[in-house]
Amino acid sequence: MxxxxxxxxxxxxxxxxxxxxxxxxxxxxxxxxxxxxxxxxxxxxxxxxxxxxxxxxxxxxxxxxxxxxxxxxxxxxxxxxxxxxxxxxxxxxxxxxxxxSGNDWIRTHGIPRKLAAWIDYYKNGSPQRQNLGLIHYQNSKGQAEQRIFTNVAGMAYDAYVVEQSANSKLKNRWLYPLLTVAYLRQYRPPKLELRFDDAAPVRSRFHTINIGICRYNGGGMRLVPQADPNGKTFALTYAPALSIPTILANGWRFYTDTIGRVPGVVCTSAKLIEVTAIGAKTDLVVEADGEWLGYGPLRFELLEGVLRFLGI
Missing domain, CATH: 3.40.50.10330 (Probable inorganic polyphosphate/atp-NAD kinase; domain 1)
Known part of the structure; x- marks a missing residue:
C-alpha cells in the first residue's frame, strides 16, 4: 500500500x-x-x-x-x-x-455524523490529544493478552450483556439498552475484589464496574459522567449487587449525569486499577468499547495523551 x-x-x-x-x-x-x-x-x-x-x-x-x-x-x-x-x-x-450503530466515541468530542458536516469538520478541525487505556487480561485459553481501549471498559453485568448482544443479528443503538433489562432476572453478580491506587480494596458482589476515558457507552449511556479524555486518571464507577426494582426505578439516570445518585453506586477516579475474581476465573469477564474481550485477573493502565486525533 x-x-x-x-x-x-x-x-x-x-x-x-x-x-x-x-x-x-x-x-x-x-x-x-x-x-x-x-x-x-x-x-x-x-x-x-x-x-x-x-x-x-x-x-x-x-x-x-x-x-x-x-x-x-x-x-x-x-x-x-x-x-x-x-x-x-x-x-x-x-x-x-x-x-x-452506537457511535459513542464521537459523542464526547462532538464529531458530526452527516457527511457534509463531517467533511467540513475534517478540513477545518485541529489536532487534539486524548488518553488511552491499556487492559491486561486473559483469553479463553488462559493466555495473557492486552488491548487498547479508547472509551469505556465494563465488567460484570456490562460484559455479560455485550457477550449476549454479540450473538444477536439486530444491530442498532437500542439493542444494548434493551438487553440490559432483558437479562436482569437471570444474572448473578460475581464476587470480585477491586483495587485502585492507594484506596482500600473493595470486596463485594458487583453489579457493574465501569472504567472510562470518554463519557458515553452502550448507545448513549453515561455510566462514567466524570470522565475526562485528557485527565490524569480514569473515571471509575462501580455498584454492588443492586435489586431489580432499584435498577428499574433509576434506569433513566443511566442516560444523565446522575448515576452517582443511585443508592450504592460510587463514582470516583483512579490511575491504576486492578480487578480479580474471588472464586472461579470465569466469574470476571471484561468488555471494552462494546467488544467482549475475555477474563480476569485484570489490570488497567492509563496512557496519557498518546492518541492524536482531529477534533472540532
Whole structure:
C-alpha cells in the first residue's frame, strides 16, 4: 500500500449491520471530490482493521480515517499501537467517519455524523490529544493478552450483556439498552475484589464496574459522567449487587449525569486499577468499547495523551 498525502480510509463494510457497505458506495463519490488521491481499503473479517492499520503505519502512512463504528475505531487504534507503541502513537493523525450503530466515541468530542458536516469538520478541525487505556487480561485459553481501549471498559453485568448482544443479528443503538433489562432476572453478580491506587480494596458482589476515558457507552449511556479524555486518571464507577426494582426505578439516570445518585453506586477516579475474581476465573469477564474481550485477573493502565486525533 503506497503512502498518500491525502488521508487513507479503512472501511468496515459490515458496520451497522451491513449498512456500512451501502453507505460507503455513496460516501465514496463525495469523498473522492473532497480528498483527491485518497487511499482506501476494506476490512474482510473481525480484527482485519487492526492488521490494515498496522500495515499502513509501518509503510509510512500518517493520516488514517476509520469508517465504521466504535468497534472499527478500537481495532484501528490497536493497529497503531501494535505498529508504533505508546511512545510514537501520536505520529498518526487519526479521524473517525462514523457509520456504526452506537457511535459513542464521537459523542464526547462532538464529531458530526452527516457527511457534509463531517467533511467540513475534517478540513477545518485541529489536532487534539486524548488518553488511552491499556487492559491486561486473559483469553479463553488462559493466555495473557492486552488491548487498547479508547472509551469505556465494563465488567460484570456490562460484559455479560455485550457477550449476549454479540450473538444477536439486530444491530442498532437500542439493542444494548434493551438487553440490559432483558437479562436482569437471570444474572448473578460475581464476587470480585477491586483495587485502585492507594484506596482500600473493595470486596463485594458487583453489579457493574465501569472504567472510562470518554463519557458515553452502550448507545448513549453515561455510566462514567466524570470522565475526562485528557485527565490524569480514569473515571471509575462501580455498584454492588443492586435489586431489580432499584435498577428499574433509576434506569433513566443511566442516560444523565446522575448515576452517582443511585443508592450504592460510587463514582470516583483512579490511575491504576486492578480487578480479580474471588472464586472461579470465569466469574470476571471484561468488555471494552462494546467488544467482549475475555477474563480476569485484570489490570488497567492509563496512557496519557498518546492518541492524536482531529477534533472540532
Amino acid at each position: 503506497p503512502e498518500f498525502a491525502s488521508p487513507y480510509f479503512i472501511v468496515n463494510p459490515a458496520a451497522a449491520n451491513g449498512r456500512g457497505a451501502r453507505n460507503w458506495k455513496e460516501y465514496r463519490k463525495r469523498l473522492l471530490v473532497a480528498f483527491p488521491g485518497m487511499g482506501e481499503c476494506m476490512t474482510e473479517y473481525p480484527g482485519h482493521a487492526s492488521q490494515l492499520a498496522s500495515e499502513l503505519v509501518k509503510q509510512g502512512v500518517r493520516k488514517i480515517i476509520a469508517v465504521g463504528g466504535d468497534g472499527t475505531h478500537q481495532e484501528v487504534i490497536n493497529g497503531f499501537y501494535e505498529a508504533l507503541g505508546a511512545a510514537r502513537l501520536h505520529e498518526v493523525l487519526y479521524a473517525l467517519l462514523p457509520l456504526g
